[in-house]
Amino acid sequence: MALAVENLSVARGGLPLLAGVHFRVAAGQALILRGPNGSGKTTLLRSIAGLQKPTSGRVECAEDAIAYAAHSDGLKSNLTVSENLAFWADVFGNDDISPALEGFDLKSLSDRPAHALSAGQKRRLGLARLLVTGRPIWVLDEPTVSLDQTFVAMFADVVKSHLAGGGSALIATHIDLGIEAETLDISVFKTDPTADLGAFDEAFL
Amino acid sequence: MALAVENLSVARGGLPLLAGVHFRVAAGQALILRGPNGSGKTTLLRSIAGLQKPTSGRVECAEDAIAYAAHSDGLKSNLTVSENLAFWADVFGNDDISPALEGFDLKSLSDRPAHALSAGQKRRLGLARLLVTGRPIWVLDEPTVSLDQTFVAMFADVVKSHLAGGGSALIATHIDLGIEAETLDISVFKTDPTADLGAFDEAFL
Amino acid sequence: MASIWQYANPAKFMRLSDTLLPWVSLAAALCLVGGLIWGFFFTPDDFRQGSTVKIIYLHVPAALMAINIWFMMLVASLAWFIRRQHISALAAKAAAPIGAVMTVIALLTGAIWGEPMWGTWWVWDPRLTSFLILFLFYLGYIALWEAIENPETASDLTAILCLVGSVFAVLSRYAVNFWNQGLHQGASVMRAGAIAGDTEERVSNVFAAPLFMCIAGFGLLFVALILMRTSTEIRKRRAAALMARERMS
Amino acid sequence: MMPDLGKYAGTVLSAYGASIILIVGLVWLSVRAAKKSKKALDKLEQNDG
Amino acid sequence: MRALLRRDLTLAFRSGGGFGLGLAFFLIVAILVPFAVGPENALLSKIAAGILWLGALLACLLSLDRIFALDWEDGTLDLLATAPVPLEMVCAAKALAHWLTTGLPLTLAAPVLGILLSLPPEGYVWLIASLLLGTPALSVIGTFGAALTVGIKRGGLLLSLLVLPLYVPTLIFGAEVARRGAEGLTVTTPLALMSGVSLAVIAVLPFVSALVLRVNLR
Amino acid sequence: MRALLRRDLTLAFRSGGGFGLGLAFFLIVAILVPFAVGPENALLSKIAAGILWLGALLACLLSLDRIFALDWEDGTLDLLATAPVPLEMVCAAKALAHWLTTGLPLTLAAPVLGILLSLPPEGYVWLIASLLLGTPALSVIGTFGAALTVGIKRGGLLLSLLVLPLYVPTLIFGAEVARRGAEGLTVTTPLALMSGVSLAVIAVLPFVSALVLRVNLR
């Protein structure tokens, strides 16, 4: 099992959002998270990626196996496309960025500084970063924002070949990606807001 | 005719992108702009909103009639939702923000500081700003990014009632909004990159 | 006898504070008013400093409190790290403004005192200088609390700042001492307690009794204020939690 | 009743005045904040029922 | 433009940043100077007036990049440019808000710091007067500099570099007033000159800033 | 962590911001001081060593918020935290990059500015020595402050407020070395003390900064 989430509860701004979240993603499989705006997808993914402490529960996966990508792509606008990728490749101990450039059709833009990219091109560069991490589990938050249909399809291809190579993916999205995968609607884990605050001890938070 | 664009050419970073763009949007009508990533939609919309100078051509519309909304919503993260809206209402000389709050279902969030909103909620607040401007022509760049289906529908309703009230809208998007409107694919106006640079005089820009 | 940590439970703490507060406040008011009236009206003038000695009843207690409150914050910060009970962090937060005000009182009364004694409001004497630096630490600490939204993050970061700041405060004290040798009185309150004060440099007996009363008054005032302010912080947290829940439903 | 403060009257009185204002101000602010928080919390808990 | 002014002041107070921290910086410069040049009162009282002016100027300078940068980053400026308000008014409102949250508090704090640096007693009146007349010019010039560097990521230091030479006349006349005041000399000439500079700058620069802003937004 | 260091240096050069502008600020402070305190050489040469130290410190301070803020805003820090590099190394690399782009150039520029402020000839060696030993401490302490205020919008001035009291020991010893050097006195004690502070700070604070960063990213 590549990634197993058990009984996870997450909060944001001191507010419990989701409770008892549990699912498993096997190697070679993807899981699509859905849920209306504000339901806690971003919060959940950050907790799984280890960027935020869950209030309870466990995330089980191999150490250093997760590559996380959110809205902010960690791009430096003064560096060129290939310099940006090369930096992340270096941090993750890789040195070949050409598969990443090809995967998202960035070859022709590789010498362009990142600030001279359009919204969709930036997004592609951000996604290309995933390929240089060499990590098996992708945790993606609305990865196709700003992409047109062609590139959504290209992204789906990249994900499919990642899965075919034994990787796995956890993707929060509002649109249909064209990837064959289970879908999980996280609104079923919504906490009951009318729950009692408890005996007013440490629960005042 | 609410908005008429004639023979407009736009450039970005010194590179001509589109040439000879022409279309008209009548009062009560909307026009959807499509085009692959990097084709110049953002650049075109900024030119029409007057934020960038076109290299040639004309944009005809009544003065102070355009409300522009792009990816950055001009929200102050320290102000609450209603304070943010009230500020813009004040700038545009309105004083009633409740239709805007209702239009995008923000009533329950109205006392929340903007930084405590999720991606989709921020976007709704950004769009609600359009309603307080009181301006007839909306120029929108990918307005539904991060919105879930429910809110895309809600946005479509708002646009429809804006059109029914005699307004008009120009919307660049990659998805299907469910608004009855003409669609214009701007890739037909793409400049020919092999075109001669001309007599190498003013054309070096 | 249960451990004192049971009062780290907010509800128990509030109950304790509610019962203690009136008594502590009363004692603080009695000591403070009594000590100050005694000192102001019923002690003779110093033969050298004239009536300005009366300032000592404010200056010395405030100065002592200023340092001790920082020390208390340091202990509370350590407790927060070790036990992670929010009361510790909140108590440190509640204490900081009191400490800052005490520092200001010490600085102000000192400056006012310095004018007739040294002929200037301010000199860069090591003691005075380190107080000024202490004031900066208080300001930074309070500002950091204000600036961070997430309460848990704020507790952690301010606690770290308090620890690192303490080390640097001690370091600054030595640096400042090295940089300038001072004019200020040596610490003699403690000696005055031990050896009956007789030398003119020491606080003599006539002044000692009301001075100790004032010191006790300031101390009790601090206890009363910290009980009240910590409870306030707890209530604010709980209100925030309730409000958040309400908004969700 | 007022003791004779001699030529330092201004000095001593201003020191007392300033300190007392600061202390009273601190106490007043603390009490006000306490009252405010109590009221807000009571209201919220009432709503909770 | 009351809306903009009100919002800027609210933001300055609420973010706990704009307001108060300029003051803190001023305080800290005044405190560090004795550590740097040594604790002798005679030396300090000689340089006090100048250092206070310089400190106020630097504190002012540091908060300049807040004037437009935040509004630029989150797109507010783009939207303001398409709103029915003249950009000249926007610039003037911004400069006023900046002065109210930095220049004015700095002026009020200067006498307290004068004590720390043993400023001679005669100096206080003229120090305050010169700051009161000079800091508005600093805010207006700073707004101009901020308009020039808007859109440059972390342009803070570039901004300082651009603005500092423009601050020189105000600094020279202002510090001269404060210094002469402290030494008990007459101050009319530098005071008149400084007021002249301030008035001219306040009358003209908001228009230039608006022009610059327009270019930058294009 | 060579990758991070290399990237930070590239960015500092390319954005034209980090590098050079700290220097420019230093230059400008040195230039403005005579305007502020008056042009007498005797007075200037007395305060020169101290002012140069203070100027270097302020220039250093102003560039602190670049250390983490940009990486925070564009999400790089989040990604670095999930990358296979210890955050302690990240903090150390950041501090080193900051020192290479500010502390070192400032040290090299100080003698030139010494001429402007008529620093006595004996002072140069000790000014450079003290800056060379002291500025690394400034960078490391600054990194700690930057880690504390990361995520606070425009935390620049709060950062100054937090960091300045922490700079006091370094400033006192450093300026003392430079001042005594300029007066031809022996400097061994303050020099030893300053080196001690620097070493201790460099050895310990990167770990604390990493802790702080972890809390902030949580």
Ligand code: HEM
């Ligand atoms: C603004 C400046 C001043 C500050 C920050 C300051 C600070 C302090 C501190 C911290 C103490 C507590 C010492 C201790 O008991 O450990 C103290 C005590 C004292 N100060 Fe000041 N002081 C200032 C100015 C003055 C002046 C101007 C005088 C009068 C000449 C003065 C006279 C005293 C005396 C008599 C004590 C009691 C010493 C003792 O017996 O412990 N102080 N001051």
Ligand SMILES: Nc1ncnc2c1ncn2[C@@H]1O[C@H](COP(=O)(O)OP(=O)(O)OP(=O)(O)O)[C@@H](O)[C@H]1O
């Ligand atoms: N600081 C905060 N205080 C209170 N509530 C907050 C805070 N930050 C976020 N929230 C709330 O937490 C909820 C979850 O936010 P999150 O960003 O995880 O949603 P999401 O599922 O990613 O939504 P979207 O599809 O809009 O991105 C939202 O309802 C949001 O309003």
Ligand SMILES: Nc1ncnc2c1ncn2[C@@H]1O[C@H](COP(=O)(O)OP(=O)(O)OP(=O)(O)O)[C@@H](O)[C@H]1O
């Ligand atoms: N400074 C620049 N220098 C050169 N080319 C640039 C510069 N800025 C943008 N471009 C290019 O201009 C083109 C148009 O960008 P624009 O943002 O208008 O595209 P878009 O249609 O909005 O795309 P998207 O759907 O991805 O948002 C892109 O191909 C982009 O790479």
Ligand SMILES: [Mg+2]
């Ligand atoms: Mg989200």
Ligand SMILES: [Mg+2]
């Ligand atoms: Mg676009």
